[in-house]
Amino acid sequence: GVDSNQNYLHPGTMLPSMLKRVDVAAYNVFKSAQNGTFKPGINVLGLDIDPAKPKRLLAGESYLTTAPATAVQAANASGCFDASTDMARANEADAVLIAVPTPLAAGRQPDMCFVERTVESLARHLAPGALLSLESTVYPGATRECVLPILEAAGLIPGQDILVAYAPEREDPGNANFGISDIPKVLAGLDDASLKAAEAVYGLVSPKLTPVSSLEAAEATKITENVFRAVNIALVNELKGVYAAMGVDVFEVVDAAATKPFGYMPFYPGPGLGGHCIPIDPFYLAWRAEALGLPTRFVELAGEINAAQPAGVITALAEALSQKSRLALNGARVLVLGVAYKKNVNDIRESPGLEILDLLQARGAEAAYHDPFVPEIGKTRRHPNLAGMRSTSLDDLSQFDAALVIADHTDVDYRRIAETIPVVVDSRGIYRQWPDLLPKITRA
Structure with missing residues (x-):
């Protein structure tokens, strides 16, 4: 004892x-x-x-x-x-x-x-x-x-x-x-x-x-924290498309709403969820609830919305290539900026950047990536074909038809990229700091 x-x-x-x-x-x-x-x-x-x-x-x-x-x-x-x-x-x-x-x-x-x-x-x-x-x-x-x-x-x-x-x-x-x-x-x-x-x-x-x-209360606490983030990120991901159709910048709206000192906290849209917890935990809870015969429609819908974001980025890229450069995605040379799941880390678990690289290859694009934190993609369970792929240099940007901003790492010259590459799709709102470049930027 x-x-x-x-x-x-x-x-x-x-x-x-x-x-x-x-x-x-x-x-x-x-x-x-x-x-x-x-x-x-x-x-x-x-x-x-x-x-x-x-x-x-x-x-x-x-x-x-x-x-x-x-x-x-x-x-x-x-x-x-x-x-x-x-x-x-x-x-x-x-x-x-x-x-x-x-x-x-x-x-x-x-x-x-x-x-x-x-x-x-x-x-x-x-x-x-x-x-x-x-x-x-x-x-x-x-x-x-x-x-x-x-x-x-x-x-x-x-x-x-x-x-x-x-x-x-x-x-x-x-x-x-x-x-x-x-x-x-x-x-x-x-x-x-x-x-x-x-x-x-x-x-x-x-x-x-x-x-x-209890053990269960502690387990539920962590699940609740992560489901809270997943649901709110899904909300702004959905609002992103709604507001874009109205000519409204969702990042501007979220920043303005964040000035309210009570009853609100900011969440920002992106190319999809990443990291080990946030993309996964809603489905852990949904599975457990289903075993008890309980619906979790709200939680599952949030998971579906977030999971659909990488495909939405690819759609935005294909449309931008067609409209701005008269190019098809098949055969286009595309640079993915960032394969880590968030800025300034080297964690690629569940990263939307990996999903986007897979989707680009499936559509016939010549895909490369640059990530100062991930010099080489290691073995992953969901993306085995990407293992061994190495980060490319930004010295010769003229070789690319398009660039996708997926992880907005700090030490990347985004301005030079937009000034050199014909089509730039921004999923993180990084180009809001350069109003003169916004007319050529496609948001996703």
């Missing part, structure tokens, strides 16, 4: 995290080591099945824009960080934090295989009384339905042999104003002892803890 009054953290505590993304504990070591506030005593171990990730981190390199190499080097120098592919080392830990992907399977059903395989690989190595905390975004009920049976199959009694918590990841990659250590942490435990252990762990890195009553 576990003493609910036990002090779960002591000097030498190990807090492993899955390195698919540098998790809370590891990131805290990086950040605090970088700014000089690191306090020795809490050791962090990163585990991942990809041997390249631990190898790069231990060499002082970073594969994430959110964790600069200088921070990784400082963490290594502190002597409190290590990384490995050996899951057996989980037995060194008092707390294990899991943040692995939760994608969609065929038919837009939740694919929990990464969570399940990770728990299976760790379960037989967990130390008695250790805390296992899931951070991946899941549907309400998933921790109880997917994680607990695996622990039980390994001969562990959740709440006695092993403590269990759910504490969803909250981050905004590329947002310098809100790092992981600046964001309140929602968390829940299977029981009181699990909650106390989770509070002890996350209290090391979070300014404020927000405990909720």
Whole structure:
């Protein structure tokens, strides 16, 4: 059994995290080591099945824009960080934090295989009384339905042999104003002892803890946050087309509406949703609701609207090529600006830029891309034909018939692009800053 009054953290505590993304504990070591506030005593171990990730981190390199190499080097120098592919080392830990992907399977059903395989690989190595905390975004009920049976199959009694918590990841990659250590942490435990252990762990890195009553409430909190964004983005994506038909700029409207100090917050249209959470989570909720016999028409409609945006960009491009250059999309040389899902990050998960590259190739266009954050497209589940494609230089823009602005990275000379390439389709509103160029820009 576990003493609910036990002090779960002591000097030498190990807090492993899955390195698919540098998790809370590891990131805290990086950040605090970088700014000089690191306090020795809490050791962090990163585990991942990809041997390249631990190898790069231990060499002082970073594969994430959110964790600069200088921070990784400082963490290594502190002597409190290590990384490995050996899951057996989980037995060194008092707390294990899991943040692995939760994608969609065929038919837009939740694919929990990464969570399940990770728990299976760790379960037989967990130390008695250790805390296992899931951070991946899941549907309400998933921790109880997917994680607990695996622990039980390994001969562990959740709440006695092993403590269990759910504490969803909250981050905004590329947002310098809100790092992981600046964001309140929602968390829940299977029981009181699990909650106390989770509070002890996350209290090391979070300014404020927000405990909720159940694992399901914590899971629903993260789903609600992401569905809120997805639904509001779908709204402005729909308004984009409506207002364009009226001769009204949706970006101008959103900016003006944002001056209202209450009852409104701005969301902006784009070429489609990207990142691991926002495009996926509405369908996790819809699937769970359907299993209970409940409709989620509003949520599903938002997902459909957002999913249709890449095709809308291609339609706008084809029309612009025909009207402005008398060219067909088939055979046109098209430059896609940005394949990351948002500006100034290197994350291509669920990126609309990848979908747009696929659509361009399917329509017979000669497609290339430029992205300073993504020098080469790696293997992806949905776009295998794009693997190995490399970012092209912007030195010779005259070779292109058209350009598409998909991710509005900061360090790109958009003005020179519009002055050189005959057709430019802007899905991000980046050209609003140059009124003299707007007559030649096509909005999408």
